[in-house]
Every structure is written in structure tokens, then in C-alpha cells.
Amino acid sequence: DQQVKQNSPSLSVQEGRISILNCDYTNSMFDYFLWYKKYPAEGPTFLISISSIKDKNEDGRFTVFLNKSAKHLSLHIVPSQPGDSAVYFCAATGRGGGSNYKLTFGKGTLLTVNP
């Protein structure tokens, strides 16, 4: 049972345009959501997070939006840069229902930003 889903395995955008990565979740116990960026053969690097009490969090070029009623979140990167090319993982955690003390990850979206 995949509780965090990233339905787009890959996304290609032009440099300078907006990248939008999407994530859906099913577990209503999740109350904290994170995005990680990963290069091959390296560990994931934290990018941005959002608590369920908010619907938007912004950090420089990165903005995460949370729609609790739809159980959906998205990561916006504006403007996209070639160095943003990586795999992006959505993750979630919460309290109860087996979600304690772990991050549940989606399968990732490979973002390619073309110069």
C-alpha cells in the first residue's frame, strides 16, 4: 500500500521556466511533509517542508503548497536552473497509525532542466 505517491516518474522543463512536482498521500495521520533532492549515488538533501497547519511555505526559488482536503502537495521551482536536475522525493510523517518515527517516501520524480 503506497501511502505517498508521485505519479510522474519524470519531468522535463526549460531553464528559466517553472517546474511543478506533484505528490499525493492517503494517510490522514500525516501532519508534516518534506521534499528532498537526490543526486545519483548520494544521500537525499533536505529542500523544504510544510506542516499541516499551513497551506504554503516558501524558501527562495522553492515553494511548497499543501491542499489537505485533496491530500495533495506540490513543489514549485521558479525559475528552474540546470543545477536543479535531480530526483525529487516527497516524504511524510505523522503520529499514530504506524507513521510514528519514520518518513514515508514517494518513488521520486526525475527532474531535468534543459539549458
Added chain:
Amino acid sequence: KAGVTQTPRYLIKTRGQQVTLSCSPISGHRSVSWYQQTPGQGLQFLFEYFSETQRNKGNFPGRFSGRQFSNSRSEMNVSTLELGDSALYLCASSPQGPATNEKLFFGSGTQLSVL
């Protein structure tokens, strides 16, 4: 502050052997989590330790085990290796553990190949 350190970086084993992987968390972090990454499967949660106690465990067979020492360093062991155990094994640490407003810091991983 030094990051999460995992050793060894690469490992080659044959089927039936066992392997032990090591993780040193960021100084002051008491929670250590382990994840397995295989192509197309995202990051699968193995287990999480805090103050030498396992607080959560993923859906892996009993061949996968772990422990945490009093200095917060952690090891994971895989016995009777199978070809399907070939993966990148990632360790992550945080001060108190995956929870609201607390992110994980990942090491670079141990790439295990089972022949």
C-alpha cells in the same frame, strides 16, 4: 559540524553471506533511521532507533536487523544475502526522530552489490 558518516561506501558480497553496515550520526543527534533504495522503488523504511531502542520497523524480513549503541552510532546487519538485497542503504539522523518540524539528515549511503 560533521555530517552523517556511513561506512563502507561500497561493498560487494556473494549470496548467502552476511554484511554489517555502520552509521555515525551528526553529533548530538539521538535518532538514527535506515532506508533501502532500489531503482524505481524510492526509499523503503527499514527501522528507526532512539536511545538504543527500536521505535519503528518497516516491512522487511527478519534477515534485516539493526542496533544502536550508547554513543548513538548504529549498525545494520543483513544475513543470508540474496540478489535482491543489492541496493543503496541510507542512514539518516535527527535530534529526536522523524516528527513534525524535524527533518532527517542523510549520509551518502553504502552501495551493496550481491553477486
